[in-house]
Amino acid sequence: MLTASTMDAAGTILPLAYAVVDSENDASWKWLFEQFKQAYGERPSMFVVSDRNESMLKATSIVYPGMPHYSCMWHIWTNIRSKFKKGHLQLHELYFATARSYTLDKFNERMSKIEEVDPRVKSYLYDIGYHRWSRVHATVNRTWTMASNIAESLNAITKNARELPIFDLLEYMRTLLERWTNEKLLKVRASTNHIHNVLDGVKRYIVCLENKKCCCGHFQLEELPCVHALAALRHRNETHENYCSPYYTRESLLHTYEIPVNPLPDESKWNVPQHILDEVVNPPTGDKRQPGRPQKERYKTYDEIKSKKYKVSCGNYGGEEHNKRSYKNAPKKK
Structure with missing residues (x-):
C-alpha cells in the first residue's frame, strides 16, 4: 500500500x-x-x-x-x-x-x-x-x-492491517480516516451565551469565553485560546484575536525593548561625584577559598551524567560505568 x-x-x-x-x-x-x-x-x-x-x-x-x-x-x-x-x-x-x-x-x-x-x-x-x-x-x-x-x-x-484482504484493508482505512476526522471536529453545545460544553472524545470540557477560562487549564494559564475554546469560537462564528492576551502582540514585543541601554563615554570623560571617589570598597569577606581550580560550570544532574553525552568509559577494557583507574581486572589484550 x-x-x-x-x-x-x-x-x-x-x-x-x-x-x-x-x-x-x-x-x-x-x-x-x-x-x-x-x-x-x-x-x-x-x-x-x-x-x-x-x-x-x-x-x-x-x-x-x-x-x-x-x-x-x-x-x-x-x-x-x-x-x-x-x-x-x-x-x-x-x-x-x-x-x-x-x-x-x-x-x-x-x-x-x-x-x-x-x-x-x-x-x-x-x-x-x-x-x-x-x-x-x-x-x-x-x-x-x-x-x-x-x-x-x-x-x-497500518502495519497489521496491511495483512488483511484488500476489501477489509480499504474498509479499515476508511473507518480510520473517518474516526480521525471526527476527533478533530469537537462537538460544542452552548449552555449560555458565553459558557459552552465541548465534547472531546469521551471527555467533557467547560469553556467560559467571557472569563477566558477552560477546565483544561490552557486557556487561562497561557492566555491563548485552547482547542476547546477555538471550537466554541468556531461554533459562535467568532474570531480568536479578541481572546488572546495583549502580551503576544507585536506592540508588546516592541515595548519590551523601548528602554534604551545608554552608552558610556570614555573613562577620562566621566564626571564621578566626590563622595563616590572617597568611598572605600573593601574586598569581600567570606569563607576560606577552597583548594583546587574554581568551579566554572554548574554541577551536572544525575540524568545528565547518565546520558550518552557524559558516558564514562574504561581505557583498559573499553566498557562503560567505570574508568581506567577504578578497573580492577587485567587490561584487555590488543
Missing part, C-alpha cells in the same frame, strides 16, 4: 491519498501521483519529502515536473552512521542543527564544525546536494517538514 500524507496546522498527521498496488515500483508511484494530481491539482510551494526512493523520484519528475523533491534528514543521518564510524555523538547534534539552520551564516559555521569532526561527512552531504536536506537552501519554504516521519507513523499504524 502506498500513502501520501502531510501535516495540518496543529502538526498532526493528515493523510491525503492511499492506494493498494501490486508492488512498489515506477509504474505504481506514477499512477498514484497521477491520481493525486487529478484530486489536488498543482499548487504553489508544493514539495515532496521522502527517503530518496528512486521510483518516487522518477514519478514526481514526470507527473510534477519542476516540483522540488527533498530528502528526509533522518534517513540521511542513518546513512551517515552506517558509512562513517567516528564522531557520532558530536555529529548527531551538529548535523540536525545544520539541517534546521535558518541563515547561511549559521549553516556555514556548523558545516565547518562538521568538517573538523570528519571531512568525509561534509563531502557526503555536499554530494547529496545541500538543497535536498537543508532548510536554508530549500527553493520553497519547508516550514517544519524536514523528515518523512509522518509517513513512518502512518505506516506503523
Whole structure:
C-alpha cells in the first residue's frame, strides 16, 4: 500500500491519498501521483519529502515536473552512521542543527564544525546536494517538514492491517480516516451565551469565553485560546484575536525593548561625584577559598551524567560505568 500524507496546522498527521498496488515500483508511484494530481491539482510551494526512493523520484519528475523533491534528514543521518564510524555523538547534534539552520551564516559555521569532526561527512552531504536536506537552501519554504516521519507513523499504524484482504484493508482505512476526522471536529453545545460544553472524545470540557477560562487549564494559564475554546469560537462564528492576551502582540514585543541601554563615554570623560571617589570598597569577606581550580560550570544532574553525552568509559577494557583507574581486572589484550 502506498500513502501520501502531510501535516495540518496543529502538526498532526493528515493523510491525503492511499492506494493498494501490486508492488512498489515506477509504474505504481506514477499512477498514484497521477491520481493525486487529478484530486489536488498543482499548487504553489508544493514539495515532496521522502527517503530518496528512486521510483518516487522518477514519478514526481514526470507527473510534477519542476516540483522540488527533498530528502528526509533522518534517513540521511542513518546513512551517515552506517558509512562513517567516528564522531557520532558530536555529529548527531551538529548535523540536525545544520539541517534546521535558518541563515547561511549559521549553516556555514556548523558545516565547518562538521568538517573538523570528519571531512568525509561534509563531502557526503555536499554530494547529496545541500538543497535536498537543508532548510536554508530549500527553493520553497519547508516550514517544519524536514523528515518523512509522518509517513513512518502512518505506516506503523497500518502495519497489521496491511495483512488483511484488500476489501477489509480499504474498509479499515476508511473507518480510520473517518474516526480521525471526527476527533478533530469537537462537538460544542452552548449552555449560555458565553459558557459552552465541548465534547472531546469521551471527555467533557467547560469553556467560559467571557472569563477566558477552560477546565483544561490552557486557556487561562497561557492566555491563548485552547482547542476547546477555538471550537466554541468556531461554533459562535467568532474570531480568536479578541481572546488572546495583549502580551503576544507585536506592540508588546516592541515595548519590551523601548528602554534604551545608554552608552558610556570614555573613562577620562566621566564626571564621578566626590563622595563616590572617597568611598572605600573593601574586598569581600567570606569563607576560606577552597583548594583546587574554581568551579566554572554548574554541577551536572544525575540524568545528565547518565546520558550518552557524559558516558564514562574504561581505557583498559573499553566498557562503560567505570574508568581506567577504578578497573580492577587485567587490561584487555590488543
